[in-house]
Amino acid sequence: MEKKKDKIGVYVCNCGTNIAKIVDAEAVAQYASTLPNVTLAKTYKYMCSNPGQEMIAEDIKENDLDRVVVAACSPNMHERTFRSALRMAGLNQYMLEMANIREQCSWVHKDRKAATKKAMALVSGAVHRVLKHDALESMSVDMNPSVLVIGGGIAGMTAALELADAGNFVHLIEKDDHLGGNIARVDLTAPYYYSAPDLLSDRITRTMEHKNIQVYLNSKLTELTGFVGNFAAKIQHMNGIPANEAKAKEVAIGNVAICTGYKEFDASRVTHYGYGKLPNVITSFELENMLKSGKVETKEGKIPKYVAIVHCVGSRNKEFHTYCSRVCCMTALKYAHEIKSANPECYVSDVYIDMNAFGKGHEDFYKQSSKAKTLFLMYDKENRPVIHKAGPKDDCEMLIEVHERLSGEHIEIPADLVVLMVGMEARDDSHEIAHLTNISQDKDGWFIESHPKLEPVATTTDGVFIAGTCVAPKDIPDTVAQARAAAARILARISKGKIEIDAVFAEVNEDVCSGCRICNVMCPYSAIEFDEEKKKSHVISALCKACGVCVAACPSGAIKGRHFTDQQVLAQIEGIFTDVEYAEPAGVS
Amino acid sequence: MAIRVNPGYIEVLDKFGAEDVQMCYQCGDCSTVCPHADDIFKFPRKSMRQMQMGLEERIENSLEPWLCYYCGQCSEQCPREADPGETMMSLRRWLISRYDITGIAKQFFKSKTSEILTVVFIALLTGVYLTFYGLSGGSLEVYDGEGAFLPSSFIHTFDLTIGGIMALFLLIGALRMWYFTMVKGMSEPVPWWLYLKELLELPIHFFTQKRYAECDDNKDHKVHMPWLIHLGLMLGYVIMLLLVMVFIESLQAGPEIVWTVHIPAYLATIGLLAGTIYFIRHRIRKTDYVQYKKSHSTDWMFVVLLFIIVITGIAQHILHRTGIMEWANIIYVVHLMAVVPWLLRMPFSKWSHLLYRPLAMYFASIQKAAIIRQQKLVDPLSVTIK
Numbered sequence: 007m008e009k010k011k012d013k014i015g016v017y018v019c020n021c022g023t024n025i026a027k028i029v030d031a032e033a034v035a036q037y038a039s040t041l042p043n044v045t046l047a048k049t050y051k052y053m054c055s056n057p058g059q060e061m062i063a064e065d066i067k068e069n070d071l072d073r074v075v076v077a078a079c080s081p082n083m084h085e086r087t088f089r090s091a092l093r094m095a096g097l098n099q100y101m102l103e104m105a106n107i108r109e110q111c112s113w114v115h116k117d118r119k120a121a122t123k124k125a126m127a128l129v130s131g132a133v134h135r136v137l138k139h140d141a142l143e144s145m146s147v148d149m150n151p152s153v154l155v156i157g158g159g160i161a162g163m164t165a166a167l168e169l170a171d172a173g174n175f176v177h178l179i180e181k182d183d184h185l186g187g188n189i190a191r192v193d194l195t196a197p198y199y200y201s202a203p204d205l206l207s208d209r210i211t212r213t214m215e216h217k218n219i220q221v222y223l224n225s226k227l228t229e230l231t232g233f234v235g236n237f238a239a240k241i242q243h244m245n246g247i248p249a250n251e252a253k254a255k256e257v258a259i260g261n262v263a264i265c266t267g268y269k270e271f272d273a274s275r276v277t278h279y280g281y282g283k284l285p286n287v288i289t290s291f292e293l294e295n296m297l298k299s300g301k302v303e304t305k306e307g308k309i310p311k312y313v314a315i316v317h318c319v320g321s322r323n324k325e326f327h328t329y330c331s332r333v334c335c336m337t338a339l340k341y342a343h344e345i346k347s348a349n350p351e352c353y354v355s356d357v358y359i360d361m362n363a364f365g366k367g368h369e370d371f372y373k374q375s376s377k378a379k380t381l382f383l384m385y386d387k388e389n390r391p392v393i394h395k396a397g398p399k400d401d402c403e404m405l406i407e408v409h410e411r412l413s414g415e416h417i418e419i420p421a422d423l424v425v426l427m428v429g430m431e432a433r434d435d436s437h438e439i440a441h442l443t444n445i446s447q448d449k450d451g452w453f454i455e456s457h458p459k460l461e462p463v464a465t466t467t468d469g470v471f472i473a474g475t476c477v478a479p480k481d482i483p484d485t486v487a488q489a490r491a492a493a494a495r496i497l498a499r500i501s502k503g504k505i506e507i508d509a510v511f512a513e514v515n516e517d518v519c520s521g522c523r524i525c526n527v528m529c530p531y532s533a534i535e536f537d538e539e540k541k542k543s544h545v546i547s548a549l550c551k552a553c554g555v556c557v558a559a560c561p562s563g564a565i566k567g568r569h570f571t572d573q574q575v576l577a578q579i580e581g582i583f584t585d586v587e588y589a590e591p592a593g594v595s
Numbered sequence: 596m597a598i599r600v601n602p603g604y605i606e607v608l609d610k611f612g613a614e615d616v617q618m619c620y621q622c623g624d625c626s627t628v629c630p631h632a633d634d635i636f637k638f639p640r641k642s643m644r645q646m647q648m649g650l651e652e653r654i655e656n657s658l659e660p661w662l663c664y665y666c667g668q669c670s671e672q673c674p675r676e677a678d679p680g681e682t683m684m685s686l687r688r689w690l691i692s693r694y695d696i697t698g699i700a701k702q703f704f705k706s707k708t709s710e711i712l713t714v715v716f717i718a719l720l721t722g723v724y725l726t727f728y729g730l731s732g733g734s735l736e737v738y739d740g741e742g743a744f745l746p747s748s749f750i751h752t753f754d755l756t757i758g759g760i761m762a763l764f765l766l767i768g769a770l771r772m773w774y775f776t777m778v779k780g781m782s783e784p785v786p787w788w789l790y791l792k793e794l795l796e797l798p799i800h801f802f803t804q805k806r807y808a809e810c811d812d813n814k815d816h817k818v819h820m821p822w823l824i825h826l827g828l829m830l831g832y833v834i835m836l837l838l839v840m841v842f843i844e845s846l847q848a849g850p851e852i853v854w855t856v857h858i859p860a861y862l863a864t865i866g867l868l869a870g871t872i873y874f875i876r877h878r879i880r881k882t883d884y885v886q887y888k889k890s891h892s893t894d895w896m897f898v899v900l901l902f903i904i905v906i907t908g909i910a911q912h913i914l915h916r917t918g919i920m921e922w923a924n925i926i927y928v929v930h931l932m933a934v935v936p937w938l939l940r941m942p943f944s945k946w947s948h949l950l951y952r953p954l955a956m957y958f959a960s961i962q963k964a965a966i967i968r969q970q971k972l973v974d975p976l977s978v979t980i981k
Binding site for chain 1: 597598602603619644
C-alpha cells in the first residue's frame with residue numbers, strides 16, 4: 007500500500023455566479039488553505055468544465071496530492087465527473103469528497119456573510135472527512151447472457167425474439183397452455199383493423215421453433231435468487247401435478263424481463279349494469295368472440311336492432327379504478343364499425359365519459375365513427391348509467407338510463423345488446439411476481455418503473471426489467487415498444503460482458519456478528535443473506551445500495567458501511583463545528 | 596321522467612338535408628360565433644345535440660331553428676365539418692313538415708320526384724282548365740275588357756280561391772306552431788298580456804328582418820348583401836301578392852298604365868327579379884356564401900318556379916301593353932300555370948317561413964320576457980338575461 011501523504015487539494019467552484027453571488031468563494035479558498043494538511047486551495051469559474059478537471063488532474067500530479075475536496079454542487083450532480091478527474095491523474099477515485107455549497111448553501115441563503123461562513127464550515131467538514139477516506143476498488147462480475155422472460159404474450163414474445171435473435175438464450179415462462187396472451191382473445195385491432203391472429207401467429211411459430219428460446223408452457227416462476235448478471239430461477243410446471251410435488255427446474259440467467267400483462271375487470275362488480283343477470287349484457291371480450299365467429303346476435307339468436315356500448319367499466323371511477331385503461335375507447339369505436347358493417351340496419355349508441363383518442367390515427371378513427379352515425383352519449387363519471395329490462399311495449403330488450411351531459415337531459419337509450427368495455431387490471435398473481443423478483447407495485451398493483459419518464463422499463467432491482475401492460479394499461483404499439491426497449495437494455499448489458507459494482511456497500515465483520523438476523527429483515531433490497539453453517543449474516547455486495555439501514559440497525563456494531571464509516575462521518579461533523587471567522591471585504595455589499 | 600333517445604332519427608333528418616350532423620362533437624364553437632345565440636336560445640349547439648339524439652319532441656317545441664337566418668359563420672367555424680348552418684336549415688324544413696297536418700310537406704321534402712310530379716300535374720291542370728275556360732267565353736285575341744280570354748274579374752275570384760286555400764293551411768300551421776312552442780314547450784303558462792306587450796315585434800321583424808342584417812361578421816361592409824336581397828325579394832313578393840289579390844282588376848286593365856298600382860308593382864318586380872337572379876347565381880356558383888353552398892331540391896324548386904313567375908309576369912305585361920294580345924294571353928296562362936302550384940305549395944314549402952319566422956321572433960321575445968319574469972319572481976335580485 008502506498009504511503010499516506012495526506013496532501014489535500016481544495017477546489018472551490020464559482021458555478022458561474024450560482025455560488026459566487028452569495029458565497030465569497032475566494033474567502034472560502036483562502037480559509038481552506040489554512041486548514042491542516044491542505045496543500046493548495048483554488049477557485050475556478052466552472053470546476054466541472056474540462057479545463058477545471060484538467061487543472062485538478064495536473065495539480066494532483068505536480069503537487070503530489072493524494073486527497074481532493076471539491077466545494078461545488080451536489081455530489082448527485084458531479085461526483086462522477088470529479089471521480090474521473092482523480093482517475094485521470096492516477097489517484098483512487100474514492101479519495102474525493104464534495105462539499106455542497108450550491109444546493110445546500112448559495113441557493114438557499116440570502117445573507118452573504120452567513121452563507122460564506124457556512125460554506126467554510128462545509129469545506130472544513132469535507133477536509134476532515136477526506137483524511138479518513140480509504141482507497142476502495144470497485145468490483146466487476148460476469149454477466150450471464152441467458153435471460154428469463156416471464157409471460158408469453160405479445161410483450162414477452164417480442165422481447166424473447168429480440169434477445170434470441172441477437173444470439174442469447176432465453177427461457178420463456180407462460181402460465182397458460184399456449185402463447186399469445188390477451189391478444190389471442192381479440193379479433194381485429196383498432197384503428198387499422200389488422201387481424202390480431204395474424205399479428206400473433208408468425209411470432210408464436212418463431213418463438214416455439216427458435217433454437218435460442220426454451221418455452222415453458224403451463225409453468226411459473228417459483229424462486230429467483232442471486233443478483234444482476236447471476237440470477238438463479240426456479241421454474242415449475244403446473245399441468246396436472248400439484249405445485250408442491252412438481253419438480254422445479256433451475257436455470258441460470260443474467261437478467262429478467264417481466265411481461266405478465268393484465269387481466270380484464272370483472273364486470274359483475276358494477277351492479278348497475280346487471281352483468282350476469284341480464285343475458286344480453288356482455289363484456290367486450292365476449293363480443294370479440296362473437297365477432298370472431300362472424301355473428302353478432304342476442305342470446306335468443308336475434309340480430310340486435312339497437313346496440314349500446316358502455317365505456318369505462320371499472321375504470322376512471324373512485325369505486326373501482328381511477329385510472330384510464332387507454333385501449334377501450336378505440337376498441338369501442340372499432341366495435342361500432344364492426345357491428346354497423348355486419349348489420350347496417352343496426353343503431354349503435356356509444357355511452358362514454360370522455361373520448362380519449364390520443365394515439366396515432368385515433369382522432370381520424372373517431373371521426374370515421376361519427377361519420378358512420380354512431381350516436382355518442384356522454385355520462386358523468388360519478389353518475390353511472392343504469393341498465394334495466396324494457397317494458398313489453400318497447401321495441402327493444404333493455405333501456406339504459408343515464409344523465410346525458412352534453413344535452414343536460416335525463417335520457418333512456420334503447421338497447422338489445424349492451425357491450426361493457428371492461429378495463430384493465432393488474433393480474434391477481436402480480437404481487438407474487440413482485441415479491442419473487444423484488445420489485446414494487448403501485449396502489450393499483452402495476453409494477454413500478456425506476457423512473458416513470460427516463461427509465462420506463464427498468465426497476466429498482468438491477469437486472470429486472472418490466473414491459474407491457476404489467477406496468478400500466480397500454481395498447482399494442484406501446485407494449486411492443488416497451489418490450490423492445492427492455493430487450494435493448496438487456497442486450498447492452500450483455501454486450502458489455504461484465505458489470506461494474508460500486509465499491510460503496512455494507513460489510514459484515516463476521517468476528518463481531520452474533521447472528522441475530524435483525525439486519526436480514528431490515529434490508530429493503532434483500533441484499534443480506536444468512537449463512538446457516540457459520541450462523542453469520544452476509545451482505546451480497548452486488549445487491550447492496552449502501553442505504554445504511556443495516557449499519558444503524560446492527561446491535562453489535564458489526565456492519566460497516568464502506569465509504570460511510572463512523573470515523574469518516576464523525577470527522578466530518580467535527581470539521582463542520584470548527585469555528586470560522588469571516589469579515590466581509592470593504593466595498594462588497 | 597327519462598326521455599327516450601331515438602338513434603334512427605338522424606337518418607330521417609338526412610332527407611331534410613342534415614347530412615353532416617353526426618359529425619358534431621359538441622365543442623360549441625358554433626354558438627360562440629353565432630351573433631344571435633344567447634343565454635336562453637343556445638343554438639346551433641343545442642339543436643344539433645337534440646337532433647343527434649333524436650329528441651323529436653324537444654325540437655318540435657323549440658323556436659331555435661327559426662331564430663337562425665343562416666349566415667353560415669357557424670359552418671365556416673366548425674372544426675368537424677358538421678355544417679350547423681345547414682343543419683338549422685334542415686330543422687326548419689322538418690319543422691314545416693311538423694306544423695303541416697296533411698303530410699304533404701314531409702313528402703315534398705323527402706322526395707323530389709313527388710314534388711316535381713305534383714307541381715307539373717297542378718300546372719297542367721291549371722293550364723287545361725284556364726284554356727277551356729278562356730276558349731268557352733272569350734277570344735284569344737282579346738286580353739282585357741269585353742270578351743277577354745281571361746277576364747280580370749274571373750282571375751280575381753280564381754286568385755282569392757287559391758289564396759284562400761293557401762292561407763287556410765298556413766294558418767293551421769301557425770296555430771300548431773303556437774301550440775307546440777308556446778303551450779307544450781313552456782314549463783309554465785305564459786301570461787296573456789305578454790302577447791300584447793311584445794306584439795310590435797311581429798311587424799318589426801316581418802318588415803325589417805333586422806336580425807338578418809346583424810348576421811354580417813364583416814364590419815367593413817356597409818350593408819349585408821344577402822340581407823338586402825332577401826328583404827327586397829320578400830317585400831317585392833308581399834307587395835305583389837297584395838296587388839294581385841286585391842287590385843288585380845286595375846292591374847290587368849289596359850292599355851294605359853295605372854300609376855297608382857303599377858309603380859309599386861314595378862318596384863316589387865325589381866325586388867323579385869334581382870332576388871331570384873341573385874339566388875340562382877349563388878346557388879350555382881356555391882363559393883361566395885356558405886348558405887348557398889348546399890341546395891336541397893326544394894330550394895331549387897323555390898327559385899326556379901319564382902323565376903318563371905317573374906319572367907312570364909313581365910313578358911305578359913309587355914306583350915299586353917305592346918298589343919300582341921294573342922301571345923300575351925298564352926304567356927299569361929303559362930304565368931298562372933306557375934303561380935297556382937306556387938301558391939298551393941307555399942304552406943308546405945320553405946316559403947312558409949315568410950310567416951313562421953317573424954312569428955317565431957315574436958314568440959321568442961314573449962318566451963324571453965316570460966322566463967325573465969319567472970326568474971324575477973323566484974329571485975328578484977337575479978341577474979337579468981341579455
